[in-house]
Amino acid sequence: MTPPRAAVIAGASAAGLAAADGLRDGGWTGTITVLGEERRPPYDRTMLSKGLLVQPAAQPLPLRTPEQLAERGIDLQVGHAARGLDIDRRLVVTGDGGVLPYDALILATGSRPRTMTTVDGLPLPGLGTVEDLELLRDLVDAARTVTLIGTGFISLEIAAALRARHVQVTVLGADTLPLAGCLGDQVARWLWDQHRTHGVDGHLGRKVISVGGGPGDFLVHLEDGSVHHGDVALAGIGVVPCDEWLIGSGVRRRGGVLCDAAGRTGVPDVWAAGDLARTDGESPGQTLGFGHWTNAVEQGRNVGLNVARGEANAYHGPRTFWTEQYGHTIRSIGTREPGDLDETVEGDVASGEFVVLHHGRDGTWHGVTACRRDRALRGYRRLLLARAPLADAHALARQQLSSPTS
Amino acid sequence: MNGRTRIVVDATRCQAYGLCVAVHPDVFDVPAGSPIAVVLRDVVDADDVADVEQAVRVCPAQALSLQSAGDR
Incomplete structure (x- = not known):
């Protein structure tokens, strides 16, 4: 009698767990082992920078109960x-020196915040784990002023959370307008205005050269010669893939693990899922990731289904993300390409209730960003999934305006 | 299996992220001021099941589950 086939999933991430579910849903009868680096069961990371930083002690929710895992083997x-x-x-090979044989391996070790150190080699705290959250809460409790380096989503969510705790916040970054590249100028300007209205100080459009000092008085030096003091300095400068454990393994890496749209890495029976995975983009050298929650879950599940069924179906779900700042939830589906026009088709950006389409000057439609119009998004998502032309999005907007669903 | 499904929102887990609303607004809503998502119609047709299943999968709080409503 042959032993059951063994599936190993490296990384107890949202994508890793979704892959495990996909394996079972696809009919995998062998074993499924999920390896997690953290000592606690996997949890909802999206809460870390959203609601949790505002609250004094709440913990993120686990992604699966022990019963759910046991039930699915x-x-x-x-x-x-x-x-x-x-x-x-x-x-x-695992951290304790053990070895685990596999018939199918799914790489899903995700990413972690990019680190930044002071001139004295002191790492600045970021926000990627529960431990980071607890450290940040302690630091913020004792701080009057916090300097945030970086203008990405996580950084701005942290800024909003800190303002709710009445901490003085200064945001520093090279971009002149945070998030303009992915939201478009109008929405990005409106969102940054929310930060200004809530008392966030910004020194934008100038690169950070170095960080000196230490706890109690950090000194951030910008390229224009200005120096910014903060009791605490935090880094919110993006993420890096957790793929160094694959160096020399034969798995191809470039800003993550390279794979095709089905999740195949090119190494037999080795697949990649979620934040770690990169597929080739349309232009040479460009790679695309599945770094956002919804895509990590859906692409991970697709890999699990493929492995179980012996298939290689591509995952082409539109990129989907959301952010919460000052009670506004902004959602984007699809992409905004460099140089895209941003066309408001429902509501009004200044009012905080809107649907904005992102499309090229040639009329190619790439994505949609909306706020307080969640109910409108299903239609746009379906059109984007079907790669529908811009005219279809315009028609949908006209139809939704004439019979509002929200 | 008659294709009819009951959707359950776990009020102890739901964070009102609203991802489910964006996936299927005819079935899910987070009314203004509500701390959790509400199900507008808790039995859905087979047509809706694909989107509802996606909403269940992508809920970061894992607050949604499906139960077969049984034959009636």
Whole structure:
């Protein structure tokens, strides 16, 4: 009798767990082992920078209950990280020196915040784990002023949360208008105005050269020679893939693990899912990721289904993300390409209730961003999934305006 | 299986993120001021099931579940 086939999922991430579910939903009858680096069961990371930083003690919710995992025959091993891979002998090497044979391996170790250190080598705190959250809460409790380096989503969500705690916040970054690249100028300007209205100070359009000082008085030096003091300095400068454990393994990497739209890495029976995975984009050298929650879950599930069914179906779901700041929830579906026009088709950006389409000057439609129009989004998502032309989006907007659903 | 499904929102988990509303607004809503999502019609047709299943999967709080409503 042959032993059951073994699926190993490296990374107890949202994508890793979705892949495990996809395996079972696809009919996988073998074992499923999920390796997680953190000592606690996987939890909802999206809450870290959203509601949780405002609250004094609340913890993020676990992504699966022990009962759910047991029911599906998923063996979750926390505090047990993948540290190496032997693709010839089909073994994953783990942090305790053990080896785990696999028939199918799904790489889903995700990403972590990019780190930044002071001139004295002191790492600035970021926000990627519960431990980071707890450290940040302690720091913020004792701080009057916080300097935030970086103008991405996480950074701005942290700024909004800190203002709710009445901490003075200064945001520093090279972009002149935060998030303009992915939301468009009008929405980005409106959102940044919310920050200004809530008392956030910004020194934008100037690169950070170095950070000196230490706890109690950090000194951030900008390229224009200005120096900004803060009791606490935080780094919110994007994420890096957790893929160094694959160096020398034979798995191709470029800003993450390269794979096709089905999730295949090119190494037999080794797949990639979620934040770690990159597919080739349309232009040479460009890679695209699945770094946002919805895409990580759906692409991870698709990989699990493919492995179980012996198929190679591509995942083409439109990029989807959301952010919450000052009680406004902004959602985007699809992309905004450089140089895109931003056309308001429902509501009015200044009122905080809107639907904005992002499209090229040639009329190619790429994406949609909306606020307080959640009910309108299903139609646009379906059109984007079907790669519908801009005219269809215009028609939908006219139809939704004439019979409002919200 | 008659294709009819009951949707359950776990009020202890729901964070009112509203991802489910964006996926299927005919079924889910987060009314202004509500701390949790509400189900507008808790039994859906087979046509709706694909989107509702997606909403269940992508809920970061894992607050949604489906139960077969049984034959009636």
